[in-house]
Amino acid sequence: MGFADLIRRGLKNLWRRKARSVLTIIAVLIGSTAVVALLILAFGVRDVFLGQMESSGMLNRITVRSSVEDEDQVEIEDEGMPLTDEMIDEFSRLNHVIAVSPVIQTHPIQSISKNEDDAKQYYSSAVGIEYHSEFQLNLLAGRNFKPGEEGYNQVILGNGVAKKIGYKENPEAAVGTEVLFHTWEGYDGIDFELPKHDAEEEEWRQSKFYKATVIGVTAPGPAEGDNYITVDWAQRIRTTHNYQWPDKEEEEQIRQQNEVIMEEAERTGRELTEEDFVQIIPEVVIEDDIAEKGYDAIYVQVDDTQNVEAVAQGIEDGYGVGAITAEEFIEQILNIFTIVSIVLSAIGGIALLVAAVGIINTMVMAVMERTREIGIMKAVGASRKDIRRLFTFEAGLLGFWGGLFGLGAGFGLTLIADIIANDQLSEQGFSAQNIAQLPWWLGIGVVAFTTIIGILAGLYPAIRAARMNPVDALRRE
Amino acid sequence: MIELKKASRIYTLGGETIKALDNVDLSINRGEFLSIMGPSGSGKSTFLNLIGGLDKPDSGQVIVNGVDITTLKDKKLSQFRNKQIGFVFQAFHLQPMYTALENIMLPLEFAKVKPKERVKRAMAILKMVGLEKRAKHKPSELSAGQRQRVSIARALINEPNILLADEPTGNLDSKNGTMIIELLKNIIKQREITIVMVTHDPVMAKMSDKIINIHDGRIK
Numbered sequence: 001m002g003f004a005d006l007i008r009r010g011l012k013n014l015w016r017r018k019a020r021s022v023l024t025i026i027a028v029l030i031g032s033t034a035v036v037a038l039l040i041l042a043f044g045v046r047d048v049f050l051g052q053m054e055s056s057g058m059l060n061r062i063t064v065r066s067s068v069e070d071e072d073q074v075e076i077e078d079e080g081m082p083l084t085d086e087m088i089d090e091f092s093r094l095n096h097v098i099a100v101s102p103v104i105q106t107h108p109i110q111s112i113s114k115n116e117d118d119a120k121q122y123y124s125s126a127v128g129i130e131y132h133s134e135f136q137l138n139l140l141a142g143r144n145f146k147p148g149e150e151g152y153n154q155v156i157l158g159n160g161v162a163k164k165i166g167y168k169e170n171p172e173a174a175v176g177t178e179v180l181f182h183t184w185e186g187y188d189g190i191d192f193e194l195p196k197h198d199a200e201e202e203e204w205r206q207s208k209f210y211k212a213t214v215i216g217v218t219a220p221g222p223a224e225g226d227n228y229i230t231v232d233w234a235q236r237i238r239t240t241h242n243y244q245w246p247d248k249e250e251e252e253q254i255r256q257q258n259e260v261i262m263e264e265a266e267r268t269g270r271e272l273t274e275e276d277f278v279q280i281i282p283e284v285v286i287e288d289d290i291a292e293k294g295y296d297a298i299y300v301q302v303d304d305t306q307n308v309e310a311v312a313q314g315i316e317d318g319y320g321v322g323a324i325t326a327e328e329f330i331e332q333i334l335n336i337f338t339i340v341s342i343v344l345s346a347i348g349g350i351a352l353l354v355a356a357v358g359i360i361n362t363m364v365m366a367v368m369e370r371t372r373e374i375g376i377m378k379a380v381g382a383s384r385k386d387i388r389r390l391f392t393f394e395a396g397l398l399g400f401w402g403g404l405f406g407l408g409a410g411f412g413l414t415l416i417a418d419i420i421a422n423d424q425l426s427e428q429g430f431s432a433q434n435i436a437q438l439p440w441w442l443g444i445g446v447v448a449f450t451t452i453i454g455i456l457a458g459l460y461p462a463i464r465a466a467r468m469n470p471v472d473a474l475r476r477e
Numbered sequence: 478m479i480e481l482k483k484a485s486r487i488y489t490l491g492g493e494t495i496k497a498l499d500n501v502d503l504s505i506n507r508g509e510f511l512s513i514m515g516p517s518g519s520g521k522s523t524f525l526n527l528i529g530g531l532d533k534p535d536s537g538q539v540i541v542n543g544v545d546i547t548t549l550k551d552k553k554l555s556q557f558r559n560k561q562i563g564f565v566f567q568a569f570h571l572q573p574m575y576t577a578l579e580n581i582m583l584p585l586e587f588a589k590v591k592p593k594e595r596v597k598r599a600m601a602i603l604k605m606v607g608l609e610k611r612a613k614h615k616p617s618e619l620s621a622g623q624r625q626r627v628s629i630a631r632a633l634i635n636e637p638n639i640l641l642a643d644e645p646t647g648n649l650d651s652k653n654g655t656m657i658i659e660l661l662k663n664i665i666k667q668r669e670i671t672i673v674m675v676t677h678d679p680v681m682a683k684m685s686d687k688i689i690n691i692h693d694g695r696i697k
Contacts, residue, residue, distance in 0.1 A: 005586045016574060376570045379531060380631065381559020381587040384551045470531045474570060 001386045010393045017366065021398065024362045027355035028402020029409060032450050035348030036410025039442060041417060042341040044435030049333065052221040055138050058326045059305050062312045063103075064091070064298040065322040081320050082294030091300050094314065096307040099135035103297035104128035104234035104290060109210070110184045112227070114165045114177075121182055122164045126155060126227040128234020135301050137228060142175035142216025151230035155179065156216040160224035171217040181210040188241040190286070197243050197282045210237065238289040243282035254278050352450065355402065356457040363395050363461035367468075374465050375473030384466040391462030392455050399454020403447040410446075411438050479505040479528055479639065479671065484537035486523050486694075497523040498534065499694035507638070510665050510672045512682035515691035521675040524691065525641045528673060529562045530554050541639070559587050563632025567644035569624045571616040577627045578603065578612040584635045602630040606660065622653030629660060633668075640664070642674040646681050658684045 001009075014021040053059050066083050081087075083102070092100040106128065111121035129135075131145040137156060145151050157167075157174055167174040185205045188194045195203045218224060246254065257278045265272045300315065300323075302308045312323035367374070374387055414436035421435055486498040497520040505511055513521050526532035527539050530546050538545050546557055564570075571580045581599040590598070603609045606626040616624050625645060632640055642661070646654030658681055661672055674685060682688050690697040 001586050002589060004592070012574065372570070373572060376572065377583070377587075378555070379529070379558065379564045379570070380584040381555050381635070383555035383587070386555070386587060471526050474531075474566070 001382070001389065006389060006393050009390060010397050013366070013370075013390075013394055014397055020362055020365070024355075024358050024398050025402045025405065027358040028352065028399055028450050028454070029406040031348055031351030031353075031355045032403045032406025032446055033348075033409040033413065034351050035345050036407050036442070036446055037413040037417075038344035038348055039341055040410065040414040040436060040438060042337060042344055043439070043442075044414065044418075044437060046334070046337040047437065048435060049337075050330075053326065053330065055219070055221070057135075057138070057301060058222070059330070060302045060308060061326060062300040062302060062308060062315065063324045064300060064315055064319075065296075065324065066294060067322050083296075083298050083321065084294050087319060087321075088295075088298055090319075091298065091315065094300075094311060096303045096311055097300055098303050099132040099299075099301040101130040101132065101135055101299045101301075102128075102231050102295040103299055104231055104238060105296045106181075106229070106234050106237045108183045108187045108189055108237055108240075109181045110207070111182045112161060112165065113180045113182065116180060120165075122161065124158075124161050124164075124181075124225070124227060126181065126229045126234065126237075128229050128231040128237075129299060130231050132301075135299070137216070138219040138221070139216045140219045141171040142214065144216060145228075145230055149230060150232045151215075152233045152236070153210065153212050154215050154229065154233075155181075155212040156218060156228040157214050158224050158226045158228075159218050159220045161227055162217045167217070174214045174217055177214050179212055179214060181212060183208045183210075190236050190239045190241070192241065194241045194243065194284060235288070235290045240287050240289065242285050242287055244285045245282045246280060251280060254280055352453055355450075356453050359395050359398050359454055359457035360460060362398065363391060363458050364464070366394070367391065367461045367465040370465075371468065371473045371476045374468050375470045375476070378468075378470035379474065387468075388462045388466040391465050392458040395458020395462065396451050396455040399450040399452070399457070400447060402454070403450030406450065407438075407443055407446050411436065414438075478507055478540075478542060479503075479673075480538075480540040481524075481527070482538040482540065484527060484534040484539060486520075486527065486532065486534050496520075496694045498527070500537070501694070501696055503689070503696060505671060505673065507671055508665065508669060509687060510662065510685040511674065512685040512688045513673065513675045513691060514677060514679070514682050514688055516677065519691045520694040521691055522643055523694075525643050525673060525675055528639070529564060529641045530558050531564075555587070559584055560635055561637050561639060563629075563635070563637040563640045565625070565628050565632050565640065565642040565645045567647035569616070569621075569628045569648070571624060571628060571631075573616050576613050576615055577608060577619065577630075580616070580627055581631045581634055583631060588635055598634060599630070602634050603627075605633075606630045620653075621649050622656060625649060625653070625657055626660065629657070629664075633664065636668070638670055640670055640672045642672065644675055644677070646676065646678060651680070654678070654681060655684075 064083065066081055085102075088100050088102055091097060104127070106126045109125045110123065112124040113119070113121045130147075131137075131149070132147055136144045139156070140159060142156065144156070145154070157179070159171065162171050162174050165174075165179065183189065185207045187208060189208075191210065192208050195206075212229070218226075218228070261276060261278070262272070265276070300311065302311050308325050309327060312325050315321065315323040377387060418434065418436040481501050481503045484498055484501045485496065488495045488497055501524070513524060515521050523532065527534055528541065530549070533547050537547075539547050541557070541561065544557075546554065549557060572583070575583075578596070578599050581602060582595045585595040585598065600609060600612065603612055606629055608623060608626055608630070611619060611623060611627075616627070619627065625648075629645075640661070645661075646657055649657060661674070662684065664670060665672055672685075674681075676682050
């Protein structure tokens, strides 16, 4: 029996018992629909995630910290080499490095509000970086800082922050407006007057604010909670005013001077007022945190994802600093996606298992019904192999059709899911993403898989049919 | 040349042992038209099934054209049935879903004949049995006599050298029955073929060259 005969007979035999074939195929269809839809969604979400990571430049970025961490991200040394401008200079000369930027966190900033009238403050800070032409933020609205721009009192709002303070629908509207960055209580940075040293506690606990003009809003993504400012402004914010009180020796001297004044007054019998004493007055000290301790971190942007690990290793070994790449983080995320995919396809797999039992059932029935036909075929020269092939082929066809229609149905479902998801995403300011992508290997794989399931399910009935005694088979009515 | 040597076939049915064939020795010459007669359950059909390779004896040999077919494996045995044997059954055993033409072509599928060649050969055989105008009819649209002629055509399509007919006229009236026997006699004239026919109709049996009687699994 040739393959063409097999197809012709197989199709005809399935058509002969339409209702039963269709029902069996539906069972396979449900299983494969589940597998296809769930896998496509899992892959789609993963791709969207990776795309976000890529467009944010995080995949090619190394974050250098002065603390050194081991593989499990446990700090080995918390105070390593300070991160200096010399280091930045040297990093930028390394192979494959396209841009280097210092990173300054603005711890003094605690929250943000839309304007002075709006009392609502949201927990938020800002990151100061340097903006090179190769090192630009992915923006939804407005502009990036120009390379070298000092950019005092200007900010690129994080997408998430813009949403919170009321620019959910229209991030463009935020550009050009003024926002307020509030400091924690009692902070006195470079722009603020220090209260008198003997001021009331009330005055010390005042929180101050920086005004900033919004020049841009970032695209949504994993880092959408961060606001960006220039490194110059960030360094300024980190520069604090403090009182330095005289040390014990000086205090002792003043005390002695005052004693002399008191003794003299006693001798002369003069009434003393407070002004007559030498006061203990603290000195105002301006402390540049960054100049003293180095940068919080350095971003090193590498030309290609493949070179990231090597460059990171080189930096760690050469400078005794910690170099963190997104790779481990990405790997962990990808692992999670893989597990989710496996779990989801297992759920579909259970449906397919049930469908396989359905195929066995259908084929056992078919063999019983067609006993006489099997006898006839054997009498005119069909071998056991011919009979076995015919029935396994029919079972395979059930799986094949189920898989094919399931592929269509599953893909259709993800298209619907895609529309809904994109609706939601665009509502939240995300750019449109195509989740419903059908990789060719998934299409072929699913149909091949259900076909193989069909063939395996058909094996038992087919072997039974092949072993049938032709004399008994022909006698059957 | 067909030879049975001490061929026995024993069934157990409901705990009872039935000797369908008991140490049968027989040889049939090429080109013979042989009738086998005997009452129901005498072992006639078992005899045919052994010669046709549908059944195997419990002991003894069945030698067809010099080959002991009891030793053949399934692949060779099915080829033997396909190429050297043509079966005609009392109940016709046609496939109801397929047309006369398609029914006739069935053995050619297992002989791996090309589709075009199949149709050519099947039409020629249909013409021989006088049914070329019924090629597209399904068995349900044919009379009993026509159905049996289709089944004879199917048996002959692969040009076998042995035709085994198990009560071919059993489901037919005498007019149609006679027509079938005449057809078989014509075939034997035109082709080099041996026909073994099981029947319990003495009128039909008389039209053959030779009659053998079987009783309780033994040749009388």
